Amino acid sequence: MIDALPLSVTLPLLGAFAVTVWPAHARALGLLAAVLTAASALTVTAAVWTEGVLRADLGGWGAPLGIALEADGLSAAFLSMANTVALAISVYAGGYFKRESARHFWPLWLLLWSALNGLFLAADLFNLYVTLELLGLSAAALGALTGTREAVAANLRYLLVGLLGSMSYLLGVALVYTAYGVLDIGLVAEAIEPGPVAWTAMTLMISGLILKAALFPMHFWLPPAHANAPAPVSAALSALVVKAAFYLVLRLWLDVFAPVLNEAAANLLGILGAAAVVWGSWRALRAERLKLLAAYSTVAQMGYLFIAFPLLAATPPGLARDNLLAAVVLLALTHGFAKAGFFLAAGMVQKTAGHDRIDELGGAAQALPAATFAIGLAGVALIGLPPSGTFLAKWMMLEQAMILGLWWWLVVMMIGTLLAAAYIFRVLSRAFNREPTPYRFVNDARTELPALLLGLIATFGLGIAAQPLWALLEQGAFG
Amino acid sequence: MSFDAWLPAAILLSSMIPGMLIFLLSEESHRLRTALNMTGALVKLGLVIWMIGGVYDGQRYETRWTLSPGLDLVLSADALSVLFVALSTLLWLVTTIYAIGYLEHSPNRSRFFGFFSVCVSATVGIALSGNLLTFVIFYEILTLATYPLVAHRGTPDAAHGAKVYLAYTMGGGALLLVGAIWLQALVGPVEFTQGGILGVSPEEIRMELILIFFVLLAGLGVKAALVPLHGWLPQAMVAPAPVSALLHAVAVVKAGAFGIVRVVYDVYGVEFAYANGLLLALGILASVTIIYGSMMALTQDSLKKRLAYSTVSQVSYIALGASIFGPIATIGGMVHLVHQGLMKITLFFCAGNYAEALGVHKVSEMDGVGRRMPWTSLAFTVGALGMIGVPPVAGFVSKWYLGLGAADAGSNWVIGVLIVSSLLNAAYFLPILHRAWFRPAPKQWPQEHRHAGRLEIAGALLWPPVITAVLALSAGLFAAAPFSPLEWASLIAEREYGR
Numbered sequence: 001m002i003d004a005l006p007l008s009v010t011l012p013l014l015g016a017f018a019v020t021v022w023p024a025h026a027r028a029l030g031l032l033a034a035v036l037t038a039a040s041a042l043t044v045t046a047a048v049w050t051e052g053v054l055r056a057d058l059g060g061w062g063a064p065l066g067i068a069l070e071a072d073g074l075s076a077a078f079l080s081m082a083n084t085v086a087l088a089i090s091v092y093a094g095g096y097f098k099r100e101s102a103r104h105f106w107p108l109w110l111l112l113w114s115a116l117n118g119l120f121l122a123a124d125l126f127n128l129y130v131t132l133e134l135l136g137l138s139a140a141a142l143g144a145l146t147g148t149r150e151a152v153a154a155n156l157r158y159l160l161v162g163l164l165g166s167m168s169y170l171l172g173v174a175l176v177y178t179a180y181g182v183l184d185i186g187l188v189a190e191a192i193e194p195g196p197v198a199w200t201a202m203t204l205m206i207s208g209l210i211l212k213a214a215l216f217p218m219h220f221w222l223p224p225a226h227a228n229a230p231a232p233v234s235a236a237l238s239a240l241v242v243k244a245a246f247y248l249v250l251r252l253w254l255d256v257f258a259p260v261l262n263e264a265a266a267n268l269l270g271i272l273g274a275a276a277v278v279w280g281s282w283r284a285l286r287a288e289r290l291k292l293l294a295a296y297s298t299v300a301q302m303g304y305l306f307i308a309f310p311l312l313a314a315t316p317p318g319l320a321r322d323n324l325l326a327a328v329v330l331l332a333l334t335h336g337f338a339k340a341g342f343f344l345a346a347g348m349v350q351k352t353a354g355h356d357r358i359d360e361l362g363g364a365a366q367a368l369p370a371a372t373f374a375i376g377l378a379g380v381a382l383i384g385l386p387p388s389g390t391f392l393a394k395w396m397m398l399e400q401a402m403i404l405g406l407w408w409w410l411v412v413m414m415i416g417t418l419l420a421a422a423y424i425f426r427v428l429s430r431a432f433n434r435e436p437t438p439y440r441f442v443n444d445a446r447t448e449l450p451a452l453l454l455g456l457i458a459t460f461g462l463g464i465a466a467q468p469l470w471a472l473l474e475q476g477a478f479g
Numbered sequence: 480m481s482f483d484a485w486l487p488a489a490i491l492l493s494s495m496i497p498g499m500l501i502f503l504l505s506e507e508s509h510r511l512r513t514a515l516n517m518t519g520a521l522v523k524l525g526l527v528i529w530m531i532g533g534v535y536d537g538q539r540y541e542t543r544w545t546l547s548p549g550l551d552l553v554l555s556a557d558a559l560s561v562l563f564v565a566l567s568t569l570l571w572l573v574t575t576i577y578a579i580g581y582l583e584h585s586p587n588r589s590r591f592f593g594f595f596s597v598c599v600s601a602t603v604g605i606a607l608s609g610n611l612l613t614f615v616i617f618y619e620i621l622t623l624a625t626y627p628l629v630a631h632r633g634t635p636d637a638a639h640g641a642k643v644y645l646a647y648t649m650g651g652g653a654l655l656l657v658g659a660i661w662l663q664a665l666v667g668p669v670e671f672t673q674g675g676i677l678g679v680s681p682e683e684i685r686m687e688l689i690l691i692f693f694v695l696l697a698g699l700g701v702k703a704a705l706v707p708l709h710g711w712l713p714q715a716m717v718a719p720a721p722v723s724a725l726l727h728a729v730a731v732v733k734a735g736a737f738g739i740v741r742v743v744y745d746v747y748g749v750e751f752a753y754a755n756g757l758l759l760a761l762g763i764l765a766s767v768t769i770i771y772g773s774m775m776a777l778t779q780d781s782l783k784k785r786l787a788y789s790t791v792s793q794v795s796y797i798a799l800g801a802s803i804f805g806p807i808a809t810i811g812g813m814v815h816l817v818h819q820g821l822m823k824i825t826l827f828f829c830a831g832n833y834a835e836a837l838g839v840h841k842v843s844e845m846d847g848v849g850r851r852m853p854w855t856s857l858a859f860t861v862g863a864l865g866m867i868g869v870p871p872v873a874g875f876v877s878k879w880y881l882g883l884g885a886a887d888a889g890s891n892w893v894i895g896v897l898i899v900s901s902l903l904n905a906a907y908f909l910p911i912l913h914r915a916w917f918r919p920a921p922k923q924w925p926q927e928h929r930h931a932g933r934l935e936i937a938g939a940l941l942w943p944p945v946i947t948a949v950l951a952l953s954a955g956l957f958a959a960a961p962f963s964p965l966e967w968a969s970l971i972a973e974r975e976y977g978r
Contacts, residue, residue: 323547323548326547327547330547369502369590373502380623385620385623386615386617386619386620387616392546392550395550395656396547398656399663399664402660402661402664402665410660414653414656414657418649418650421645425626425645429630429638429641429642432630432632432637432638432641434633434634435633436587437586438506439506439587439590441502441503441504441505441589464546466546466547467546467547469547470548
């Protein structure tokens with residue numbers, strides 16, 4: 001069982017080597033690596049669920065020297081979402097890319113996947129830096145794959161911003177290491193004491209990460225980068241890469257900096273989150289292109305996640321706080337599935353229509369029922385309507401906000417919800433066109449079904465069967 | 480799971496599953512689609528009949544599914560839910576037949592019938608909701624499922640109507656959500672309980688509870704088309720006739736009215752609501768809506784719009800019944816839920832038939848339609864007379880009980896509202912009947928499609944209004960028979976007032 005831990009990091013890495021060595025078989029090898037990686041990652045999740053926290057010290061060296069991997073409920077939850085989504089993206093990419101671009105896509109994509117799994121599983125702060133850096137580099141390279149001037153410019157900026165974020169994070173790590181001499185998350189948590197050093201380290205690390213998570217007003221780099229990438233890459237960037245940065249903020253907040261925390265910092269994150277919700281939703285509403293809309297929607301959705309911090313800070317430990325934490329994780333996971341499904345389906349519509357200008361999408365949307373349904377289902381989850389996981393998560397967050405008397409968060413989230421409804425239905429209304437079209441539900445199974453499945457998971461799976469998430473988070477994430 | 484715990488879920492799924500399958504069908508699979516539709520509708524009917532018997536005997540059916548700690552999805556059946564479930568199940572069956580006939584040659588039928596089934600499932604979910612969370616969930620799903628139906632035709636008009644519909648219902652949904660979460664934060668999970676749960680709440684949160692009542696009422700009032708939240712309803716008339724029938728008689732407006740009844744009786748408790756003046760506020764709002772809707776109906780020349788404003792007016796009888804403190808008015812309000820449904824669906828079916836067979840869309844074009852389409856016009860006449868409140872059609876029974884209840888509760892002004900409303904009803908329905916029966920037909924109809932068979936129009940279009948008209952008549956004629964809507968409403972009132 002323990003072996004699945006390193007495997008989920010090394011398998012995609014091996015796959016990346018393989019597709020580089022045999023580029024002629026990039027698609028087949030890439031898909032094989034994708035299936036194996038996802039299987040090993042889901043094995044990890046299952047093992048955490050049944051057996052509890054897993055830990056593996058690579059090379060036989062224990063902390064504080066070796067490379068340690070650790071999976072608790074929180075990492076397992078993100079890991080399973082990321083790998084399911086990544087598998088769907090891989091299947092989609094198999095049908096999406098032509099031979100030439102597939103050669104460039106697969107090595108970078110598997111590299112990114114490896115970094116992502118490493119990030120969810122790394123147990124010490126320096127390894128986290130390594131995975132973060134690798135993630136940023138491969139993401140920027142993937143984003144520029146189309147080679148258009150806009151894509152290259154946007155992703156160059158993305159690369160620089162990413163580097164800045166990692167640098168800031170690394171400075172914080174260096175500070176922690178000089179002050180306490182340890183890097184393992186558990187050991188740092190034991191050693192850390194409130195004071196200027198801890199405070200500075202926390203500020204540096206978290207600022208670096210929120211830059212990477214595109215929290216308002218540091219989101220400026222995201223919309224052009226995500227909107228100009230090829231559809232499967234946009235899906236990965238928007239659903240997974242920014243989510244990884246959020247995961248790290250949550251991880252550090254809960255495990256490392258808990259003793260240093262104060263409400264002012266939490267409130268600051270919450271206020272930025274609220275601004276992101278309103279601004280991102282508004283820009284999404286004004287967007288003329290489908291993928292730009294989706295990218296701005298990501299800015300808004302990341303905002304909801306940061307609103308959780310002031311709520312978490314104000315809730316005393318216990319059942320209510322555990323539920324709130326689970327709600328935040330549920331929100332993040334649902335958004336991952338929904339946004340990936342949205343981008344994949346949007347890519348299909350764009351490919352059919354030859355463009356993604358929302359006002360002219362009618363015919364394409366009507367001719368592709370499965371893709372339109374996927375957009376609709378993902379849209380339900382993005383708005384936060386029942387029966388999606390987002391609805392459930394929002395209900396729990398809002399209820400807790402009301403119990404705490406912090407009603408203004410409720411106002412912000414409701415405004416965001418209504419704006420989201422407006423921008424999603426602006427797209428969906430195009431699918432009702434006067435021309436009748438020959439009706440077949442699925443037109444291109446390889447690209448439409450992954451998107452549809454992701455939408456279904458976000459809307460029905462996580463909304464109606466969210467219960468297992470609680471059992472998973474019992475393993476080391478609560479309390 | 481035992482059968483009792485499984486029944487509510489089965490009733491919900493009996494339309495949900497066919498709906499999901501229908502989406503996947505290709506456009507040409509007429510037979511399979513019809514078979515799925517009819518199987519779903521008949522299975523549902525059978526299950527509901529089973530449930531009616533059980534609930535009458537005091538049997539408890541409940542499906543409970545934990546979504547997350549502290550949040551349960553609860554489907555359960557009490558007398559009130561059965562009233563609504565039975566109505567929607569029966570009328571779904573009839574409307575499905577009608578819709579199959581009406582949309583025979585139009586495009587995108589898989590999409591249409593898929594959403595149609597989801598819409599009915601959501602309505603049944605609303606009826607069977609056992610707590611406020613479940614109610615909110617299905618209330619929102621209903622919005623999602625009806626939007627594509629309103630937009631179905633794809634014309635600029637349809638797009639506009641759907642947009643207006645969405646703006647109103649999303650806003651209403653948001654208010655309902657806020658109210659529900661606020662209430663739950665204050666008193667914990669809100670299960671629907673006879674007599675309400677708030678009677679025992681501490682005094683210091685009373686003002687907050689009153690405020691929440693109005694938030695909830697605003698949220699529900701959008702779908703129930705309470706003035707001034709009714710603006711979407713006449714706009715949504717662009718939908719195909721079977722959708723209008725469903726929207727007006729069964730699904731959307733009823734969901735709102737039903738929600739108001741639930742909140743008054745099973746959340747706040749009628750005594751609490753009465754003692755804090757909530758009933759009076761609701762009564763005034765309902766009365767204003769009744770009069771306003773009728774006045775607007777009077778000025779419409781478009782037949783469907785006239786019927787739409789008539790809905791605005793008539794649905795508020797349900798809220799009015801809930802707002803009068805006393806079991807007799809409660810009976811009147813509850814029974815009107817069914818009676819209005821039967822009568823209004825008849826009228827919309829008939830309006831659809833006039834449009835389909837003769838191209839008649841306006842009241843001013845209806846001269847002589849009685850002789851040209853006697854069966855349709857007879858059904859229409861029954862519906863219209865019922866709406867006015869002429870005995871023995873069902874509408875009379877509702878109004879009689881409302882009036883009696885108002886007198887009993889000492890709210891004599893309500894009787895005045897009822898009389899004015901009935902006069903207005905007569906003023907906008909009788910001219911139609913006069914035109915239909917007593918004026919000569921024009922030389923040429925606006926757009927005539929002659930039906931080849933012996934009937935005036937295809938059977939699938941003719942039988943539904945005839946059946947619902949007969950039902951509306953029987954509900955009035957046999958109001959005292961066991962299991963009539965009236966008897967059932969009395970059972971509800973008995974249980975709510977705990978006598």
